[in-house]
Amino acid sequence: MIKIAALLGDYWHDAQDAKAGLEAALSRLPYKAEIDVHYITHPEVSDALDEKPTLLINAKMNRLNPKDEHVITWLTDELDEKIVNYVESGGNLLTWHAGMASYPSESKYIQMLRGYFDYHPPGLQEVTYRYKDKENTKEQTFLLSDEQYFVICDQAKTEVDLWSTGVAGDTIAGWKHFFGNGKVCCFTPAHTKEGMLNENVSTLLAEKINWLITR
Numbered sequence: 639m640i641k642i643a644a645l646l647g648d649y650w651h652d653a654q655d656a657k658a659g660l661e662a663a664l665s666r667l668p669y670k671a672e673i674d675v676h677y678i679t680h681p682e683v684s685d686a687l688d689e690k691p692t693l694l695i696n697a698k699m700n701r702l703n704p705k706d707e708h709v710i711t712w713l714t715d716e717l718d719e720k721i722v723n724y725v726e727s728g729g730n731l732l733t734w735h736a737g738m739a740s741y742p743s744e745s746k747y748i749q750m751l752r753g754y755f756d757y758h759p760p761g762l763q764e765v766t767y768r769y770k771d772k773e774n775t776k777e778q779t780f781l782l783s784d785e786q787y788f789v790i791c792d793q794a795k796t797e798v799d800l801w802s803t804g805v806a807g808d809t810i811a812g813w814k815h816f817f818g819n820g821k822v823c824c825f826t827p828a829h830t831k832e833g834m835l836n837e838n839v840s841t842l843l844a845e846k847i848n849w850l851i852t853r
Contacts, residue, residue: 694730696737
């Protein structure tokens with residue numbers, strides 16, 4: 639059985655929308671019947687990691703109350719180290735959209751991702767995503783109404799496989815690499831339920847998950 643622990647949703651992102659997007663992607667996998675998804679909250683992350691899931695999905699920003707004067711974050715130093723140790727010892731991590739947002743750049747988590755969210759233009763924009771179809775060796779593009787995440791990424795230490803273009807310019811939208819005995823994949827689309835259910839996004843997300851859990 640392939641066990642997935644999924645941390646979804648935050649102040650700005652509806653957990654049920656992300657759940658619908660994730661399940662749409664998982665339904666595209668030929669071995670979907672072998673997948674057991676456990677949806678967790680941030681206080682349950684540590685216990686979930688103790689169960690040694692095949693894959694941890696983080697689609698939750700670090701700030702729990704971003705509009706308050708005193709902002710609370712959920713990634714403690716202990717959890718920071720535990721997540722990194724999980725991947726390093728053979729676990730797999732997908733950071734999806736908000737899962738790379740508002741985490742300290744000096745944290746072990748972000749150092750492991752080799753990239754993080756910097757900013758996005760206000761509201762939804764028309765964004766063109768571009769990726770390489772390695773089988774046919776030609777560029778593929780699709781248009782999406784989305785938050786265009788601009789990221790800081792150490793391109794020399796990862797494999798960039800997705801880019802985006804919008805009114806504010808061009809940026810990286812997806813990358814992946816091995817980390818110790820595990821794997822890490824970062825994927826920035828999408829913000830809305832409609833975006834997450836977009837066939838192109840769903841197909842790409844399924845491909846990322848397949849890469850992560852296939853040995």
